[in-house]
Amino acid sequence: MARAVSTQTKIGWTIAAWVVALLIFFPILYTVITSFKTEQEAIAGFDLIPSFTLQSYGEVQTQNDYIRPFTNSVIIAVGSTILALIVAIPAAWAMAFAPTKQTKNILMWMLSTKMMPAVAVLVPIYLIFLNTGLMDTRIGLVIILMLMNLPIVVWMLYTYFREIPGEILEAARMDGATLGQEIVHVLTPMAVPGIASTLLLNIILAWNEAFWTIQLTTTNAAPLSAFIASFSSPQGLFWAKLSAASTMAIAPILIMGWFSQKQLVRGLTFGAVK
Amino acid sequence: MGAITLQNVRKSFGDVEVIPGVDLEINEGEFVVFVGPSGCGKSTLLRLIAGLEDVTSGRILIDGQDVTDAGPAKRGLAMVFQSYALYPHMSVRKNIAFPLKMAKMPEAEQKARVDRAAKILNLDSYLDRRPGQLSGGQRQRVAIGRAIVREPAAFLFDEPLSNLDAALRVNMRVEISDLHNKLKTTMIYVTHDQVEAMTMADKIVVLRAGRIEQVGSPLDLYNSPANRFVGGFIGSPNMNFIEGEAARRMGAHSIGVRPEHWRMSTTEGAFPGTVGVAEHLGSDTLLHVELDSGENVIARAEGEFPVHHGDKIWLTPQDGRVYKFREDGLAA
Amino acid sequence: MATRQTQSLAKIMRAPAIILLLIWMIVPLGMTLYYSFLNYNLLNPTQTSWAGWFNYQYFYTDPAFWDSIWNTLILVLGVLCITVVGGILIALLIDKPIFGQGIVRILVISPFFVMPPVAALIWKNMIMHPSYGVFADVAQFLGMAPVDWFAQYPLFSIILIVAWQWLPFATLILLTALQSLDGEQMEAAEMDGASALSRFIYLTLPHMSRAITVVILIQTIFLLSIYAEILVTTNGGPGNASTNLTYLIYRAARLNFDIGGAAAGGIIAVVLANIVAIFLMRAVGKNLD
Ligand SMILES: Nc1ncnc2c1ncn2[C@@H]1O[C@H](COP(=O)(O)OP(=O)(O)O)[C@@H](O)[C@H]1O
Numbered sequence: 001m002a003r004a005v006s007t008q009t010k011i012g013w014t015i016a017a018w019v020v021a022l023l024i025f026f027p028i029l030y031t032v033i034t035s036f037k038t039e040q041e042a043i044a045g046f047d048l049i050p051s052f053t054l055q056s057y058g059e060v061q062t063q064n065d066y067i068r069p070f071t072n073s074v075i076i077a078v079g080s081t082i083l084a085l086i087v088a089i090p091a092a093w094a095m096a097f098a099p100t101k102q103t104k105n106i107l108m109w110m111l112s113t114k115m116m117p118a119v120a121v122l123v124p125i126y127l128i129f130l131n132t133g134l135m136d137t138r139i140g141l142v143i144i145l146m147l148m149n150l151p152i153v154v155w156m157l158y159t160y161f162r163e164i165p166g167e168i169l170e171a172a173r174m175d176g177a178t179l180g181q182e183i184v185h186v187l188t189p190m191a192v193p194g195i196a197s198t199l200l201l202n203i204i205l206a207w208n209e210a211f212w213t214i215q216l217t218t219t220n221a222a223p224l225s226a227f228i229a230s231f232s233s234p235q236g237l238f239w240a241k242l243s244a245a246s247t248m249a250i251a252p253i254l255i256m257g258w259f260s261q262k263q264l265v266r267g268l269t270f271g272a273v274k
Numbered sequence: 275m276g277a278i279t280l281q282n283v284r285k286s287f288g289d290v291e292v293i294p295g296v297d298l299e300i301n302e303g304e305f306v307v308f309v310g311p312s313g314c315g316k317s318t319l320l321r322l323i324a325g326l327e328d329v330t331s332g333r334i335l336i337d338g339q340d341v342t343d344a345g346p347a348k349r350g351l352a353m354v355f356q357s358y359a360l361y362p363h364m365s366v367r368k369n370i371a372f373p374l375k376m377a378k379m380p381e382a383e384q385k386a387r388v389d390r391a392a393k394i395l396n397l398d399s400y401l402d403r404r405p406g407q408l409s410g411g412q413r414q415r416v417a418i419g420r421a422i423v424r425e426p427a428a429f430l431f432d433e434p435l436s437n438l439d440a441a442l443r444v445n446m447r448v449e450i451s452d453l454h455n456k457l458k459t460t461m462i463y464v465t466h467d468q469v470e471a472m473t474m475a476d477k478i479v480v481l482r483a484g485r486i487e488q489v490g491s492p493l494d495l496y497n498s499p500a501n502r503f504v505g506g507f508i509g510s511p512n513m514n515f516i517e518g519e520a521a522r523r524m525g526a527h528s529i530g531v532r533p534e535h536w537r538m539s540t541t542e543g544a545f546p547g548t549v550g551v552a553e554h555l556g557s558d559t560l561l562h563v564e565l566d567s568g569e570n571v572i573a574r575a576e577g578e579f580p581v582h583h584g585d586k587i588w589l590t591p592q593d594g595r596v597y598k599f600r601e602d603g604l605a606a
Numbered sequence: 607m608a609t610r611q612t613q614s615l616a617k618i619m620r621a622p623a624i625i626l627l628l629i630w631m632i633v634p635l636g637m638t639l640y641y642s643f644l645n646y647n648l649l650n651p652t653q654t655s656w657a658g659w660f661n662y663q664y665f666y667t668d669p670a671f672w673d674s675i676w677n678t679l680i681l682v683l684g685v686l687c688i689t690v691v692g693g694i695l696i697a698l699l700i701d702k703p704i705f706g707q708g709i710v711r712i713l714v715i716s717p718f719f720v721m722p723p724v725a726a727l728i729w730k731n732m733i734m735h736p737s738y739g740v741f742a743d744v745a746q747f748l749g750m751a752p753v754d755w756f757a758q759y760p761l762f763s764i765i766l767i768v769a770w771q772w773l774p775f776a777t778l779i780l781l782t783a784l785q786s787l788d789g790e791q792m793e794a795a796e797m798d799g800a801s802a803l804s805r806f807i808y809l810t811l812p813h814m815s816r817a818i819t820v821v822i823l824i825q826t827i828f829l830l831s832i833y834a835e836i837l838v839t840t841n842g843g844p845g846n847a848s849t850n851l852t853y854l855i856y857r858a859a860r861l862n863f864d865i866g867g868a869a870a871g872g873i874i875a876v877v878l879a880n881i882v883a884i885f886l887m888r889a890v891g892k893n894l895d
Pocket residue numbers: 287290292310311312313314315316317318319607
């Protein structure tokens with residue numbers, strides 16, 4: 001649909017689009033700006049130019065030991081995603097390249113587990129965690145988030161694998177490759193983009209998860225989502241400090257998200273929209 | 275090396291019986307073409323030979339050895355797929371070398387073989403490209419290259435030319451025939467195009483609904499089709515069939531006359547009719563004729579035959595060129 | 607496709623994922639169901655007894671339950687309206703020929719990557735705070751009295767925050783659908799004399815209908831479970847004014863230690879979610895063949 005548009009029209013649309021985009025982005029932008037203000041500046045009324053102090057960032061670390069929840073977030077998000085991939089890659093391979101009559105039903109059933117509201121199993125999971133000593137441990141959260149995201153991981157991989165023509169894998173078999181060689185030399189290199197975007201999207205989802213992290217941790221294993229939630233209490237309320245903590249909590253994932261926006265659509269719609 | 279025997283091979287997918295039972299003997303060095311309409315089970319049969327599918331029952335022998343339960347890697351066959359099935363993340367060189375790498379052949383030997391194959395197939399200057407940067411014909415050649423480096427017992431081709439445009443198809447047809455003359459390795463070639471079958475095959479296997487209708491050399495099939503289906507399938511344009519009174523007079527349920535086997539006259543003959551569309555090609559003339567008895571037939575004359583739409587014409591089958599068929603379709 | 611050997615291998619490779627999810631689904635849900643028929647309070651665990659349907663009855667007759675159902679409904683519908691309509695409009699806007707389209711996309715998509723507690727705290731403190739928020743600054747600038755959003759319009763405030771989080775998702779998916787629209791079809795319609803509005807109604811909207819359905823269904827699944835946003839802003843109040851079903855169950859389990867009651871609420875939540883899920887599975891399932 002390449003069509004010549006007058007520069008004037010284009011400028012008009014550009015201005016409109018940028019105004020809307022900046023409005024939507026504004027809360028994030030303003031938070032980042034405020035994180036560079038002093039506490040006095042932060043509550044002194046609307047002002048887009050901070051004094052560029054790093055004071056709040058320092059305080060978040062010294063007063064709240066920011067490094068700990070950050071480390072927890074990394075371990076929990078990456079750990080649960082990698083664990084899910086280890087379980088999901090073979091399953092997705094089997095369903096994409098050796099489908100049976102049941103495959104479709106299995107996939108739909110996996111999806112249906114994702115629709116179970118978390119709060120419905122809050123009681124038993126909470127009690128299990130209390131009784132087994134998993135409460136406030138990173139391993140406990142890794143397991144829960146792995147199970148939560150497993151259906152999405154299987155689905156995403158499945159939709160990526162299905163785009164790899166079966167004939168290429170058969171060609172490898174004809175060429176004398178064993179199943180292991182077939183997966184290592186042919187399937188995996190072809191699936192790398194798909195596996196990478198699955199990894200990325202699921203780290204994002206796990207990083208931002210804020211129900212189980214709040215329910216199942218107190219201090220030791222609390223990742224950023226639970227840590228930030230604790231800022232809601234009035235005594236923790238300092239604008240610049242909150243902004244600094246928030247900025248640090250969202251920055252890494254925001255950047256990952258920008259890179260994965262294309263895959264996001266596919267992953268979150270289970271391949272229904274591409 | 276390269277004799278293949280199928281003994282009562284049957285294949286079902288679930289409840290659907292796709293190959294109800296095939297016996298076939300393929301001799302060493304033969305160029306065998308499986309031909310038949312789409313969906314008749316040609317690919318399935320080829321994949322059974324390749325080991326990409328299990329037989330439901332029956333046995334497959336290669337050079338006298340039972341390979342029925344052997345995986346595809348163990349059978350020593352090479353396959354060229356319709357989609358080419360090249361590895362998109364590997365260079366042309368790596369693609370061709372892949373089977374050698376899997377066989378753990380020494381690097382130097384690998385390189386020598388790849389270079390030799392590339393020379394045969396005119397791929398020398400493309401060895402470092404990726405398949406995505408090649409044209410359809412070049413990809414086809416890479417797929418063939420990957421097959422020949424292994425020096426397999428037999429080559430299996432599944433409609434290798436159907437993704438190419440018409441002109442290229444004719445070229446590649448000749449190249450594959452050439453290759454067979456050079457290598458003298460058994461080739462099994464699947465196509466739905468009877469022209470490919472006629473031009474390339476030593477032996478044609480005509481399939482319909484998973485059954486073998488006839489096996490024979492191209493000219494055998496042309497000259498003495500075993501039944502009406504083979505008669506109609508082999509030859510272009512298709513054989514004309516005439517039923518009813520005229521057939522009964524010749525002691526058959528139906529008779530078949532090939533378009534090129536009519537004698538044409540503007541004055542007299544066995545079957546009077548009217549010219550519909552007349553195609554004057556210079557080298558020959560194709561006439562679509564509606565017989566007075568109601569049938570539509572096609573007649574072909576060599577060179578120019580000066581009739582036009584609406585002209586009266588009389589067609590007479592050449593002597594000994596009438597195929598007679600019984601009610602069940604078998605040749606009478 | 608595939609031989610017996612491959613098939614049996616496939617079975618082994620599928621098994622771990624299936625078994626894990628099977629356990630994940632059956633065990634906790636079974637326990638929830640069991641607890642929902644018990645009088646079981648963590649403050650008084652020795653007094654546990656069989657309750658029959660009491661927990662369900664209790665929930666059913668509790669005004670807070672109906673408030674929470676109502677709030678859940680308004681929350682879901684409110685956010686859906688804003689995000690779908692807003693998403694369509696913004697998608698149409700971004701799809702126009704504009705300078706810096708890539709950056710505009712990145713700006714618009716960003717809120718989706720902000721974790722719920724951060725999103726809620728940003729809005730609560732930076733934007734909607736009655737004394738220090740940007741809205742208050744704007745009100746002051748216009749000479750109006752600032753509004754205490756979370757006290758006066760608690761549910762609306764939460765809808766606003768959640769809509770901000772999900773607007774990017776709707777926009778991105780609708781934009782993807784929009785970009786797969788056949789340009790020639792549009793041009794043909796233009797040649798046929800269709801106006802911009804009728805092209806939108808008769809071509810663009812039907813083309814996007816599938817994406818819109820998917821947006822609605824997927825968002826609904828997530829919106830039924832809104833939790834952190836409520837926790838860090840209103841705590842469900844004032845009163846029950848911003849308590850949704852998820853939050854009500856959380857409160858029963860974690861603040862009142864009423865295991866039986868929370869379990870019964872959980873089962874009700876499952877039923878609600880399943881109704882939505884059935885529709886979603888149909889929409890997604892069609893795409894499988
Ligand atoms: N994996 C399969 N599962 C079920 N049916 C199949 C499968 N592969 C092929 N078939 C069926 O077997 C028949 C023959 O297919 P095929 O061998 O591909 O035909 P051809 O190659 O002659 O066009 C077709 O009716 C097809 O639908």
